[in-house]
Amino acid sequence: MVTTTAVLGLLAAVLVGFAAFGAWYARGRIETVEDYITARDSTGGGTLTATLVASSMGAWILFSPAEAGAAFGGITAVAGYAAGSALALGAFALVGPRIRTLLPEGHSLTEYAYARYGPVMYGYVLVVSVAYMFVFLAAEFTGIASALSLVAGVPGWQTAAVVGVTVLAYTGYGGLRASMITDTVQTVLILPLLIVSVVATLLALGGTDAAHAAVVDTSPDLLALGSPSGLEFGAYVVVAVVGAEMLNQAWWQRVYAASDQGTLRRSFLVAAVAVVPMVMLAGIFGPVAVGLGLVEMPADASVAFFLVVTEVLPEPAVVAVAVLAVLLVVSSADTLFNAIASVVTVDLPRVVDLSDDGLTAAARVVTVLVAAAATVVGAQGYSVLTLFLLADLLAAATFLPLLYGLYSARAWSGGVAAASGAGLLVGLAFFPPARAVLPLSALPAASYFVSFLGAAGVSAGLAVLTARLWNRRYDLDRLGHDVRRLDGDTLADGGERP
């Protein structure tokens, strides 16, 4: 096994380098809270695409797709993960320009929810969004802690502490701008490291033919395209991932950070294309791990990627994979730190009268709190899978009614709240973990497929139905007047704040 000290030292050196670079870049660029949480109209296509790829590709790609490939339906299930990740980013290529057009001075999905639907839907969306982002963050910290423990015996608390403190150092200081510029460098490192890791592992295995033969010998069903279990898994993962990502504040921030709408569309589409092969490459290690006999118990499936790597690669190459995993975590963690901080900061002026400097300071305090919480939770090694699925289910029941309001003047607060509530009830009724605590044995068997598709379908159907039945009218142009900048600047077209 690689020595703990060597890996921890390398990890610290890489992360301190990023902290210094992020802080250096942000120096003099954070003049207002808008710079800290929005970086409005500032980001060109290269940086935007890079930050989208880096932010969406957390360390989860080294865990979840391989686990799906090993335990939940083989290569078809992996394709479901890839499709979900791509569709989520692709959806923002369509929805993003609409968001910018209707709310040109906006910052977050929660302020849209408040302006469009009022306090009830706002509160609901706030809880769902923050819950999802925090569970995502906690899962990233937990994942990297378990990965480095596996490959080098690094205690979980040490990994979590080093990652948490260094990411906080540059994100707390430089906010979104520091996050995006470090994401750019991280992407430029992550992509070749992924290529090298995969190629080296495949060569060590004897090539793709040998890897294929190993899977065919033991579990040929894992390579069956269109297997029923894989299709079912893929379908609900698509809904779960797309729903959750539509409520991920990180993407709403980047919608506004894009220099213009063309850049926004192009960058989200390129990122959508980019994540597909990345997820597929990581996911094939699931079936390969099964083929090599490395998955001996269900828990092994979640670390299938690392089991293969540590089995076949020499130690220096394992360290390179560890660096890849750390880069993946850091690129998502800085994004989520700032995204959660921005959601809270944007809403503060409604409850507290703070100056621009006060808001920036508040955003930094929230970033520190989020980092501390993620570090503590990540160090515990909890299984967050059920929480993740629950957060995904909440989002699946929410995202379509929420976004419907961007397009329909007839969508109204009571209708979408009832639609989301009904969708959630249907989803919970078929949510496997809920069956253990809810007396619903008279219903058909629980399944994630029915749960997620039911939640999304019922919520969408009822949102449309209530809009048509009540036939209320909302002037969508009001959104642009109700949502304004936080720093007191005027509109580009000369309008002034009320």
Next chain:
Amino acid sequence: MTALGFAVLVWGSLALVAAVFAYELLAVWRDRSKNGA
């Protein structure tokens, strides 16, 4: 999936990641040139 299909999936994915990497380098370089001009 046949061995050939598996190979195409793996090497095709690798090629696509490499293409994205090249695109990224060019796009970032173009952003920097534009900002510096």
